[in-house]
Amino acid sequence: MLRDALDRPLTDGFIVHGTDVETRWESDVPAVTPIDRFFVRNHTRPPVVDAGLWRLLLTGDGLYQDTTLSLADLRDLSPVTEELALECTGNGRHYFDRQQGTPRPGTQWETGAIGVARWTGVPLARVLRRVGLRPDAVSVMAVGLDDPYVEDGVDHGRVRRPLPIQKALDDVLVCWEMNGEPLPPDHGFPVRLVVPGWVGIASIKWLGELRVTRRPEPSPWNTRWYRMHGEGWHGEEAVLGRMPVKSLVDTLEPVPAGRPVVLRGRAWSGEAAIAGVELSTDGGASWRAARLVGQNRASCWTAWEAEVVFDRAGEHCLVTRAVDTDGRTQPDVSPDNDQGYLFSAPIRQSLTVAGCAD
Numbered sequence: 001m002l003r004d005a006l007d008r009p010l011t012d013g014f015i016v017h018g019t020d021v022e023t024r025w026e027s028d029v030p031a032v033t034p035i036d037r038f039f040v041r042n043h044t045r046p047p048v049v050d051a052g053l054w055r056l057l058l059t060g061d062g063l064y065q066d067t068t069l070s071l072a073d074l075r076d077l078s079p080v081t082e083e084l085a086l087e088c089t090g091n092g093r094h095y096f097d098r099q100q101g102t103p104r105p106g107t108q109w110e111t112g113a114i115g116v117a118r119w120t121g122v123p124l125a126r127v128l129r130r131v132g133l134r135p136d137a138v139s140v141m142a143v144g145l146d147d148p149y150v151e152d153g154v155d156h157g158r159v160r161r162p163l164p165i166q167k168a169l170d171d172v173l174v175c176w177e178m179n180g181e182p183l184p185p186d187h188g189f190p191v192r193l194v195v196p197g198w199v200g201i202a203s204i205k206w207l208g209e210l211r212v213t214r215r216p217e218p219s220p221w222n223t224r225w226y227r228m229h230g231e232g233w234h235g236e237e238a239v240l241g242r243m244p245v246k247s248l249v250d251t252l253e254p255v256p257a258g259r260p261v262v263l264r265g266r267a268w269s270g271e272a273a274i275a276g277v278e279l280s281t282d283g284g285a286s287w288r289a290a291r292l293v294g295q296n297r298a299s300c301w302t303a304w305e306a307e308v309v310f311d312r313a314g315e316h317c318l319v320t321r322a323v324d325t326d327g328r329t330q331p332d333v334s335p336d337n338d339q340g341y342l343f344s345a346p347i348r349q350s351l352t353v354a355g356c357a358d
């Protein structure tokens with residue numbers, strides 16, 4: 001995000017981390033992230049799948065019988081289109097190092113491992129009820145078709161993660177289009193889950209199987225990864241689901257001193273809309289309310305703007321903090337954890353204010 005902080009190669013619109021990429025914020029990112037700017041996070045690599053031959057397997061003792069569905073079967077279930085954010089659990093990990101002095105291993109995402117797309121698909125609840133869901137089902141394991149994930153010689157099997165039945169029946173979508181186009185290979189062609197407001201890993205790409213069970217079924221993606229480890233973390237609350245509330249300034253182009261300028265940004269929260277955003281132009285010493293503009297929906301981002309007059313030239317430290325409609329706030333310090341998940345503290349951004357030209 002801040003050019004001087006980047007020591008990695010840049011490609012058009014992306015910061016590259018090995019085979020993964022995140023969106024660069026230096027240039028305007030529209031309210032709906034174009035596919036060619038949308039971050040990619042693959043544990044292995046996209047599998048080659050023939051959409052015509054593809055079938056979704058629905059299995060497990062939480063269903064009255066096993067079933068397979070084709071893409072045409074899914075399309076028959078009255079598709080919907082929704083604008084929703086998808087954010088990697090590790091988005092902002094770099095700031096554990098940069099702002100809190102506790103570097104955490106893993107992809108050093110800055111702030112661009114998030115995007116908002118218009119997703120087209122059918123509610124998972126409709127799919128499950130159509131094939132025959134037993135009333136005592138508790139868990140839905142989503143399994144990807146990508147190669148098994150091998151780390152340090154250990155084969156962890158296919159990328160998969162269970163959803164509690166409450167979330168599965170609430171607002172999860174089984175999607176085949178992104179921004180009006182078939183899902184690109186990197187984003188899960190032909191079909192993926194989109195789990196609104198939850199950690200990105202829940203939105204399993206290249207979906208091959210949904211295993212519905214009457215007992216919880218673990219996966220390394222909720223016992224080893226994508227759960228909090230480290231001091232103070234234990235029990236079920238360490239398993240990650242809902243994303244926290246976050247906010248950022250978008251426009252970091254230099255601005256003039258001595259006359260009104262409009263600063264813009266966005267704020268978002270998992271499963272909640274935004275109640276308010278505050279902006280500080282002095283590193284958090286004083287705050288003013290920003291104005292929310294346009295749509296404001298849960299699990300999507302909300303734009304904000306604030307008119308500011310800078311009375312002196314030079315570098316200014318901008319900070320924003322948001323509150324969501326459930327009253328959740330951004331903590332001054334993001335809760336530490338071994339793998340650097342869920343960085344949610346206000347991020348300090350630098351803005352150059354130029355001297356008066358006249």
Ligand SMILES: Nc1nc2c(c(=O)[nH]1)N[C@H]1C(S)=C(S)[C@@H](COP(=O)(O)O)O[C@H]1N2
Pocket residue numbers: 038039040041042043044086087088089143144145146159186187188200201202203204205206
């Ligand atoms: N099958 C499968 N699903 C997956 C992944 C994966 O590697 N394999 N990566 C997950 C992670 S960690 C994230 S953040 C999102 C990224 O989605 P995107 O690449 O479309 O942005 O997909 C999730 N779904």
Ligand SMILES: [Mo]
Pocket residue numbers: 041087088089090200201
């Ligand atoms: Mo992720």
